[in-house]
Amino acid sequence: MLGYLARRLAMTIPTLLLVAVAVFTLVRLIPGDPVQVMLGDNADPAQAAQLRAQLGLDQPVPLQFLYWLGKLATGDLGHSITNNLPVLPLILERFQVSATIVLVAVGLAACIAVVAGLIAAWKQNSALDLAIIGGATLLLSIPSFWLGLLLLLLFGLKLKWLPVIGYVPFSEDGWQAMLFMVLPIVTLTAVEIGVLTRMARAASIEVLRLEYVTHARAKGVPEWLVLGRHVLPNAFAPTWTLIGLVLGHLLGGIAVIETVFTLPGLGRLLVDSIFARDYPVVQGCLLFTAAIYVVVNLIVDLCYPLFDPRVAVA
Amino acid sequence: MVLRRPSRGMMVGLLALSVMLAAPLRADAETLLRTRLNADIRSTDPGTNRDANTDGVMAHIVEGLVAFRDDTSIGPMLADSWTVSNDGKTYSFHLRQGVKFHNGAGMTADDVIWSLKRWLDPATQWRCLSEFSATGIAQIQKIEAPDAKTVAITLDRPTALFLSTLARPDCGQTAIIHRDSVGPDGKWIAPVGTGPFKLGEWKRGQYVDLVRFDGYAARSEPRTGYTGTKIAQVDRIRFNVVPDGSAAKAGLLSGSLDAISNLAIPDVEDLKTRPDVQLSITPALGLTGILFQTRDPLLKDVRIRRAIALSLDTPQIIDAVMEGIARANNSALPIGSPFYSEVETHGYTQNIAEAKKLLAQSGYHGQPIKMIANKRYSYVFDSAVLVQAMAQAAGINIEIEVLDWAAQLDRYNRGDYQSMAFVYSPRLDPSLSFEMLMGPKATQPRKVWDDPEAQRLLQESMMIDDKAKRQLLFDELHRRFIDDVPMIVLFNGAEIAALRNNVKGFAGWLFGQPRFWGVSLQ
Numbered sequence: 081m082l083g084y085l086a087r088r089l090a091m092t093i094p095t096l097l098l099v100a101v102a103v104f105t106l107v108r109l110i111p112g113d114p115v116q117v118m119l120g121d122n123a124d125p126a127q128a129a130q131l132r133a134q135l136g137l138d139q140p141v142p143l144q145f146l147y148w149l150g151k152l153a154t155g156d157l158g159h160s161i162t163n164n165l166p167v168l169p170l171i172l173e174r175f176q177v178s179a180t181i182v183l184v185a186v187g188l189a190a191c192i193a194v195v196a197g198l199i200a201a202w203k204q205n206s207a208l209d210l211a212i213i214g215g216a217t218l219l220l221s222i223p224s225f226w227l228g229l230l231l232l233l234l235f236g237l238k239l240k241w242l243p244v245i246g247y248v249p250f251s252e253d254g255w256q257a258m259l260f261m262v263l264p265i266v267t268l269t270a271v272e273i274g275v276l277t278r279m280a281r282a283a284s285i286e287v288l289r290l291e292y293v294t295h296a297r298a299k300g301v302p303e304w305l306v307l308g309r310h311v312l313p314n315a316f317a318p319t320w321t322l323i324g325l326v327l328g329h330l331l332g333g334i335a336v337i338e339t340v341f342t343l344p345g346l347g348r349l350l351v352d353s354i355f356a357r358d359y360p361v362v363q364g365c366l367l368f369t370a371a372i373y374v375v376v377n378l379i380v381d382l383c384y385p386l387f388d389p390r391v392a393v394a
Numbered sequence: 395m396v397l398r399r400p401s402r403g404m405m406v407g408l409l410a411l412s413v414m415l416a417a418p419l420r421a422d423a424e425t426l427l428r429t430r431l432n433a434d435i436r437s438t439d440p441g442t443n444r445d446a447n448t449d450g451v452m453a454h455i456v457e458g459l460v461a462f463r464d465d466t467s468i469g470p471m472l473a474d475s476w477t478v479s480n481d482g483k484t485y486s487f488h489l490r491q492g493v494k495f496h497n498g499a500g501m502t503a504d505d506v507i508w509s510l511k512r513w514l515d516p517a518t519q520w521r522c523l524s525e526f527s528a529t530g531i532a533q534i535q536k537i538e539a540p541d542a543k544t545v546a547i548t549l550d551r552p553t554a555l556f557l558s559t560l561a562r563p564d565c566g567q568t569a570i571i572h573r574d575s576v577g578p579d580g581k582w583i584a585p586v587g588t589g590p591f592k593l594g595e596w597k598r599g600q601y602v603d604l605v606r607f608d609g610y611a612a613r614s615e616p617r618t619g620y621t622g623t624k625i626a627q628v629d630r631i632r633f634n635v636v637p638d639g640s641a642a643k644a645g646l647l648s649g650s651l652d653a654i655s656n657l658a659i660p661d662v663e664d665l666k667t668r669p670d671v672q673l674s675i676t677p678a679l680g681l682t683g684i685l686f687q688t689r690d691p692l693l694k695d696v697r698i699r700r701a702i703a704l705s706l707d708t709p710q711i712i713d714a715v716m717e718g719i720a721r722a723n724n725s726a727l728p729i730g731s732p733f734y735s736e737v738e739t740h741g742y743t744q745n746i747a748e749a750k751k752l753l754a755q756s757g758y759h760g761q762p763i764k765m766i767a768n769k770r771y772s773y774v775f776d777s778a779v780l781v782q783a784m785a786q787a788a789g790i791n792i793e794i795e796v797l798d799w800a801a802q803l804d805r806y807n808r809g810d811y812q813s814m815a816f817v818y819s820p821r822l823d824p825s826l827s828f829e830m831l832m833g834p835k836a837t838q839p840r841k842v843w844d845d846p847e848a849q850r851l852l853q854e855s856m857m858i859d860d861k862a863k864r865q866l867l868f869d870e871l872h873r874r875f876i877d878d879v880p881m882i883v884l885f886n887g888a889e890i891a892a893l894r895n896n897v898k899g900f901a902g903w904l905f906g907q908p909r910f911w912g913v914s915l916q
Contacts, residue, residue, distance in 0.1 A: 112800030116807050118436075120445070121818055122564070122830065123807065124524040125838065131519070163436055163443065163598075174599070229640055237648045245428075245634055245645035247600055342636045344599030352433065352637075357800050 085382070092374045099370040100152065100363075104145050107362050113137075114161045114357040135161055148363070157367070158360035162353070167364035171346065175331075175368070177247065178338070178345035181261060182330040185268035190323050193273050197280020197319070198312060201288055213281065220274030228267040228340040235263060247343050264341045268334060272326060279322045283315040290314075317387045324380030331376065332369030425628040425915050427897070429908065430636045430645070430654040434599055439582045441566025442519050446819065449563040450907035451633055453620055454604050455496075456569035456587035459487050459506070459545075460561045461620035464903050465732055466679075466822045468557045469621040471613070472501065472570050472588060473545075482552025482859075487545045494609045495572040496585075496592040503539035509570045510537050510547070517580065522565035531555045531856065554859045558823040563905065567620065590626040590911045602633040617912045619903060627899065627914035643892075646671065652897050652915065655908045657890040659717055659773060665892050674891040675719050676902030679728045679820030681827070682774060683883040684765070684781055685842045689835060690812050692763065697756040698790075699879035702763075703742040704749040705788035706781060712885045715776045720888045725872050726827050728886040730904040733824040737869040741876060741883075749788040760791045766814035770799040777884055778815035809839030817887075820905055824868050825855045831881065843880035 115131045116123055132138045136147065151158055157167035193216075200212040236244035242263055248256040287293065288311055296306050333347025346365060353361035431451070437443040440452040461471040470476070473487035493501040513520045514534060526534050532549040539545050549556060560568040572586035584593055590610045594603030606626040615622045634651065636642040639658045645651040647668065657665070657673075665671050684702070686693045693699055708722040724741025727734050767778035775796065782792040792813075797805070805811050821827045832852055833841035848871055855867040889906035899913045 110801070112798070112804045113807075116803045117800045118443070118445075119521075120564075121803070121806070121816075121840075123840075126527075126529070127521070127524050134519075165598075170598075229644075232641065232644050236650075237644050240648060243650060244648045245430075245636055245641065245650040339638045340641055342634070342638070342641055344597075344635075348599070348637070355798065355800060 085378075088378050088381070092371070092378075095374060096367065096371060100149065100367055101145075103363050103366040103370075104148065107359050107366075108141060110354070110357070112357045114359060117356050118162070148360075152367075157364035160353075160361050161358045162356050162361070167360050170349065170361065171364055171368050174344060174346040174349045176249075177343055178333055178347060179331060180250070181264050181268060181337070181343070181345070182327065182334065184261070185265045186272055186323060186327055186330065188265070189269045189272035189276055190319070192269075193276030194280045194312070194316060194319060196273070197277045197282075198284045198307060198315065200277070200281040201284030201311075201315075202307060204285060204288075209281075212277065216274045216277035216281075218274070219270050220278070222271070224267055224271050224334075225336045225340050227270060228263065228337055231263050231267055232340065245342055247341075260341075260343075264334075264337050264343060267337055267341075268330070272330075275326065276319060276322060280315065280319045283318040284311055287311045287315045313387050317384065320380060320383065320387060324377050328373035328376040331372045333365070424630060426630045426632060427628045427653065427910060427913065427915055428632045428634060428651045429910070430642045430651055431602070431633045432635075432637055432639075432642075432656055434635045435596070435602055435633075437582075438585055438593055438596065439566075440569050440585065441513070441521050441564070442582075444521065444564065444566065446907070449566070451602055451604070452566060452569075452585065453563060453589070453907060454591040454631070454910060455585050455589040455593055456567065456571060457589050457620075458560055458567035458569050459489075460557050461567060462558075462561050462563075462822050462905065463619040463621060466619075466730070466904060467732065468561055469615075469618065471561075471567075471621045472506075476557075483550070484546055484548045485556065486540070487547070489543050489545065490611070490613070491543065493588050493611045495574075495588055496607055496609075497572055497574050498609060499572055499574075501570065501588060503542055503545050505572060506545045506570050507537050507539055508573060510534075510545075510568070512571075512576075513568060520565070522559060522562065522568070525555075525559050525565075531559055553856060554864070555823060555825060555856050558826070561620070562822065563620070563907065564819075590624045591631060594630065599635055601635060604631045604633070606630065617901070617909075619905070620909070624909075624911040626911055628910070631910050646892055646894065649894065651894075653891060653893040653900065653908070653910075653913075655889065655891040655906075657892050659715070659719070659890070661892070662717060662719065662890060670895050672893050672895055672897070674889075674893065674900055674902045676889045676906070677720070677728075677730045677904060678887045678889045678906045679730060679822065679904050680887050680906065681726070681728065681818040681820075681883055682771075682777060682885055682887055683816065683818075683881050684778075685806075685811070685814045685816050685881045686879065687809060687812055688842070688844065688880055689809070692758070692761055693812060695756045695758075696879060697752040698758055701749040701752040701756070701758070701788060702781075702785055702790055703879050703882050704745045704752070705785045705790060706742065706882065707744040707784060708742065708882075708884055711777060711780045711784070714780060715773045716885065716888065719890065720885045723885055724876065724883050726831055726875055726883055727824055727868060727872065728820075728827065728904070730886070731824055731827070733865055733868050735865060735869065738872050740872075744784075746788050749790075753789060758790075760789065762791050762793045764795055764812045765792050766795050766797055766802055766805060766811050768797055768799050768802045768815075771817050773887065774815045774817050781815070781882075807840045809835060809841075822905065824864070825852060828852050828855075828868070828871055828875075831875075843875065843878065845874065845878060845880075848874050848878075 115128050159166055196212050200209045203209045235242045243259055247260050250257040293310055296310050333350050335347030335351045338345040338348040350365040431447045435448040435451050436445050440456050457471050459473040460468050463469045472490055474490045476485055476487045478485055512518055525531050532551050532553040535550050536548040575586045577583050591604035592607045594605040596602045606629050612623050612625050617623050642654045643661055646654050686699050688694055712720055712722045723729050725738040727738050765778055767775045769775050778794050785792050818830055821830055832843045835844045851867050851871050855864050889902050893900055896916050898916050
C-alpha cells in the first residue's frame with residue numbers, strides 16, 4: 081500500500097513538471113501585457129519599461145521560466161504582479177472558499193444522486209424512472225449561472241430569506257456563513273445531481289442484470305437488502321470514479337458560481353488574474369488545480385478497495 | 395405583598411442583561427453605507443499601484459494641496475491659497491491650519507515636504523513621477539518651507555499643468571500623508587491621511603471598509619469635485635467587491651447594497667420604474683470613439699477616413715447605444731469641459747453622397763477594414779456594430795474583431811491595428827484631453843494623431859495660463875482634428891449610479907468616481 085502510494089506520488093512529479101511547462105508557455109502566448117493593464121491607456125513608455133524591468137518581464141522568456149521553476153522547487157510560486165502578494169497563500173485562502181462549497185455540494189449531490197439512480201434503475205422504464213431521469217437531464221441542461229441568478233432573485237430579492245451580496249467565513253460567524261453559502265451550494269448541487277444520477281442509474285442497471293442479484297432474489301432475500309447490500313456497493317464504484325473527476329474539476333474553481341454569488345474563491349481569482357495578465361497567479365492557480373486533480377484521483381483510487389474488494393492497490 | 399430587596403447576584407444579572415440588550419442598540423446606531431466595486435482595489439498606496447477603483451476609494455482617505463472642482467477647475471484643498479512667482483516657476487502654497495492626520499497629528503509644512511519628496515523618490519514608483527522629469531511638464535528643482543505655514547515648490551520652467559497634475563486622481567492627488575504611513579524601512583503600511591474617512595478593514599476580494607474620521611477639519615466652501623466641505627455623514631462605508639452587474643443590481647433591489655455606480659446602460663430603464671430606487675445620471679469625461687491607424691496603407695488616405703465619418707449618423711448611434719442618456723460629441727474636448735465652446739459643437743454630419751464621392755476619388759473598392767472592439771465595455775462594442783452597419787450603406791466594408799481588454803490595450807499601445815473602437819479614461823485638463831491622442835507615432839505608437847503643427851499648438855496650451863488664449867488654441871486644435879480625422883469621437887458617455895431612496899445627498903460629477911462624503915442614510 082505504502083509502496084503504491086509512493087509510486088503514485090513519484091509519478092505526479094513529471095506530470096506536474098509537464099503542466100508547469102505548458103502553463104508557463106500558454107500564459108505567455110495570450111496577447112496582452114500585465115504592465116499595460118496596470119498602467120492603462122495613459123502609460124508612459126519609460127515608466128512601463130521601468131515596471132517591466134522591476135517585474136523581471138524584460139528578461140528572455142526561457143530565463144523567466146528557469147527563475148520561476150527554481151523558486152517553484154522551493155515551494156515558492158512567486159508574487160502577484162497586481163498586488164505583490166505571495167501567490168501560494170493567496171491561492172490557499174481562496175481555495176478554502178471554493179473547497180467548502182464544492183465538498184458540501186458534491187457530497188449532497190452524490191447522496192441524492194446515488195439513491196435516485198438506484199431507485200430509477202430498480203423501477204426501470206416506469207413513470208418514476210422517467211421522472212428521475214427527466215429531472216436529471218433538466219438539471220444537467222440548466223446553465224449554472226442562470227440557475228444561480230434565478231435562485232438569487234427568488235430567495236434573495238423576492239422572498240428576502242437569504243443574503244444576496246457578500247461572504248462570511250465559518251471562522252467568523254458560522255450561522256452567517258451558512259446563510260451566504262446556501263444558494264451557491266444549492267446551485268452547484270442541482271447541477272451535479274444531474275451528472276451523477278445518470279451515471280448511478282446506468283451503473284445500477286448493469287448490476288441489477290447480474291446473476292448474483294437474480295440468485296439473491298431467488299433465495300428470497302428482501303428487495304431492500306438486495307439493493308442495499310448487493311447492488312449499491314457494486315454500482316457505486318463507477319459513480320465514485322465520476323465523483324473523483326467532478327471533484328477534481330470543481331476544486332479548481334467554480335468561477336461562474338463565485339462571480340454570481342460574489343464569493344472570493346479560486347475560480348474568480350484565476351479569471352481576474354487572466355484578465356489582468358497576472359502571470360504568476362495564473363500559473364500558480366493552474367498548477368495548483370493540476371495538483372488537486374492528481375491528488376483527488378489518487379484518493380479515489382485508494383478508496384476503491386472499500387467498495388470493491390477485488391480491486392487491490394498493491 | 396412584600397418586595398424583597400434584589401440580591402447582589404440578581405443585580406449583576408440584571409446589569410449583564412441590560413448591557414446585552416443595549417449592545418445591539420449601540421451597534422444598530424452605527425450608520426453603514428454599502429456600495430459596490432466591480433473589482434477589488436489594487437493597493438492602499440495612492441498613485442502607485444492603482445486603478446480607477448483604487449483612486450475612487452483612496453479619494454475618501456487622502457487629500458492633496460489642491461483638488462479638482464466639479465467644473466474641472468482647480469481649487470484649494472490642504473492649501474488655503476497659493477501664489478505664483480512672476481516668472482511662473484515658483485508656487486507658494488499657504489497651508490490650511492488645524493488640519494489633522496488620522497493618527498491625530500497636526501499637518502505641518504514638514505509633513506508636506508516629506509510627502510512630496512517621497513513621491514519624487516523613484517523608489518516610491520509614483521505613477522506621475524515622469525510628469526516631473528525632463529520629458530514631463532516640468533522638473534521640480536526645489537521644495538522648501540519659507541515658514542511653518544508655507545511650502546514653496548520651484549520648477550525649471552513655467553507650465554499651465556502643474557496644479558492640475560498635482561490634483562490628478564490617478565496621481566493619488568499627490569496626497570499629503572503622515573510618515574506613519576510607511577515603516578522604518580520606507581515600505582508602505584497603510585495610508586494615514588487627512589481625508590474624511592480612515593481606512594478600516596480591507597478583506598481582499600471581499601470588501602474595503604472606511605471609517606469616519608472624527609477629527610476631520612472640513613473646508614467651509616460647498617462640496618465641489620474633490621474639494622469643498624467633505625464631511626462624513628455615515629459612520630462607515632463598505633465597498634463590496636461585486637464583479638457581476640446582475641448580482642449588484644439584485645443586491646441593490648434586495649437592500650443588501652445602498653448604492654451602486656458604473657451601472658450598465660440596459661439596467662437604467664428597469665431601475666427607473668422601481669419605486670425604492672433613485673438614479674443619478676451625470677455626463678462623464680471619458681471618451682468613446684473610433685481610432686484610425688493613419689499609417690495604414692488604406693487609411694492613410696484622409697478621404698477614406700472622412701468618408702467613414704460622413705457615413706455615420708452620430709446622434710442616432712448615441713441614442714441607440716446610450717439610450718438617451720448621453721449626447722453626441724465629435725470633439726476631443728468633453729462636453730462638460732469649461733473649454734467646450736460653440737466651435738467644439740461642429741463635427742461631422744451624415745452625408746452618404748459625399749462619402750461615396752470621397753471613396754470614389756480615393757479609389758476604394760470595398761477592401762475590408764478591420765475594426766477591433768471589446769465586450770468589457772458594452773457600449774464600445776455596440777458602437778462598433780452600428781458604425782459597421784452605417785458605413786456599409788456608403789459601401790465601406792468594416793470587419794469587427796473582438797478582443798479582450800488586455801489584448802486590445804496591447805494592440806493599441808503598439809499601434810497594431812487598422813481601426814479600433816476604444817474608450818479613453820477621463821482627462822481633467824483640456825490640454826491632456828488632446829495630449830492623450832497626440833504625439834509622434836515613431837516614438838509613441840499608441841498616439842493616434844501625429845501632426846507636428848498641432849503638436850506645437852498643444853505645447854503652447856500647456857505653457858500658458860490665460861483662459862482666453864487657451865480657448866483659441868483648443869478651438870484651432872479642434873478644427874484641425876475634425877479636418878484630419880485621425881479618429882471619430884462619438885460621445886463622452888455618462889456616469890450612472892443607482893441608490894436606494896434612503897440615500898440622501900449623493901451627487902455625481904464629471905470625473906465619474908462616486909463621492910460618499912456629504913451622503914447620509916435616512
